[in-house]
Amino acid sequence: MKKILTVCALGLLPLFSTALLAEEAGKEAEKSKVAGFELSGNLTAMNDYVSRGISASDHRPALQGTFNANHETGFYVSLFASNVDFKNGDHTAMELDPSVGYTKEWESGWSVDMGILQYLYPLSSHNPLSNQTNHLDYREYYMGTGLKVSNTSLKVKYYYSDDNMGSGFSSSYVDSQLAYEIPGERSVKTTLKGHYGLAFGDYIKIPGAGLGISQFGDYSAGVALDFAAGFGAELDYIGVDKKGRDLNTDWQDNGRLVLSVSKSF
Numbered sequence: 001m002k003k004i005l006t007v008c009a010l011g012l013l014p015l016f017s018t019a020l021l022a023e024e025a026g027k028e029a030e031k032s033k034v035a036g037f038e039l040s041g042n043l044t045a046m047n048d049y050v051s052r053g054i055s056a057s058d059h060r061p062a063l064q065g066t067f068n069a070n071h072e073t074g075f076y077v078s079l080f081a082s083n084v085d086f087k088n089g090d091h092t093a094m095e096l097d098p099s100v101g102y103t104k105e106w107e108s109g110w111s112v113d114m115g116i117l118q119y120l121y122p123l124s125s126h127n128p129l130s131n132q133t134n135h136l137d138y139r140e141y142y143m144g145t146g147l148k149v150s151n152t153s154l155k156v157k158y159y160y161s162d163d164n165m166g167s168g169f170s171s172s173y174v175d176s177q178l179a180y181e182i183p184g185e186r187s188v189k190t191t192l193k194g195h196y197g198l199a200f201g202d203y204i205k206i207p208g209a210g211l212g213i214s215q216f217g218d219y220s221a222g223v224a225l226d227f228a229a230g231f232g233a234e235l236d237y238i239g240v241d242k243k244g245r246d247l248n249t250d251w252q253d254n255g256r257l258v259l260s261v262s263k264s265f
Contacts, residue, residue, distance in 0.1 A: 037069040042230075046260035049082055052173060052197055053218025053240035054248055056095070058085040059256075074104045076115075084121070092124040092136060101142075113157065114143040119165075135166040144175075151181040164203040171203035189226040193236070195219060199244075208247050216244035230264035 033039070042065070048055055049062035056062075064082040080097040101115020121136045144157025155177045164171035178194045200215035208214060222236030239255035240248070 034069075036073070037071050039067075039069055040264065041065065041067040042262050042264040044260050044262040046258060048256065048258050049084065050238050050258055052175075052199060053216075053220075053238060053244055056082070056084045056086065058087045060085060074102050076101055076103060092121050094122055096120040096122060105146075105148075109148040111146040111148070111155075112144070113146070116141055117159075138163045138166055151183050153177075153179045161203075164201070167203060169202040169206055171199065171201040173200075174198045187228070191224045191226075192222075193224055193234075194221050204247070208243075211243075211246055213243045213247050216247055217241045218244060232262045232264065234260045234262075 044064045044066075045061065046064070047061050048059050049057035049064070062083050064080065066081075067079045068076065069078070070076040078099045078101075080095075080099075082095050084092055084095045086092050097117060097119055099115055099117040101113060103111065103113040105111035117140045119136070119138050119140070124136050138161055140159045140161045142157055142159045144155060146153060146155035148154075155175075157175045159173040159175070160170070162170045175197045176195065180192045182190045182192065195218075197218045198215060199218070204216065205214040218238070218240045220236045220238040222234060224232065224234040226232050236258050237255060238258050245254070
């Protein structure tokens with residue numbers, strides 16, 4: 001009889017464990033909501049912080065964090081932080097990017113996203129080369145749309161600034177992203193990703209006038225893996241076209257591999 005009871009207890013243990021885990025998950029979900037906002041975030045480590053094809057960490061490792069608060073109406077606020085090194089003679093070491101916006105996705109797969117993104121460099125300081133204080137902070141406005149059909153999604157977003165990197169010059173950037181999630185039952189979700197971006201505007205045209213450059217493109221192709229417990233990894237090959245390499249010679253932006261690992265919470 002004792003053996004029978006023991007077997008029954010062991011058989012029911014997974015059910016009790018599942019129920020307890022579900023209850024804990026429910027409690028965590030409730031805790032992550034504040035005034036209708038769902039809170040989330042992630043920490044990411046990578047061997048190079050690349051922004052629009054250009055290294056923002058002088059080809060050195062970077063540690064980044066993102067915090068998101070998404071409201072049930074579609075309104076959201078976000079904060080991104082990373083170490084940076086622009087290799088331009090100043091002491092800029094940190095980037096903080098708060099943003100506010102609105103996003104909505106319909107059952108048809110169409111989606112929209114629009115908002116304002118502020119770039120802040122709080123540790124930017126005195127430039128010993130020019131004996132002046134650098135004002136790199138600037139703001140971008142963005143709007144985009146996307147379409148998801150089955151396991152494939154396409155997103156296109158346009159960014160505009162009237163004072164890129166505090167230069168007084170306007171800039172535009174078009175970002176296009178294509179992703180395909182490999183179907184099938186597996187423990188690790190695998191997504192193939194591709195990207196192409198185009199930068200143009202006075203911020204590019206004026207310094208590139210002597211080279212006949214008014215725009216340049218950047219691209220990437222890679223794979224993203226989503227593991228259990230919110231862990232992820234991504235490997236991308238990233239580069240810029242010839243015009244981008246000619247314009248950004250200080251960074252020597254030849255094609256390279258960028259590996260990142262992350263933990264979501």
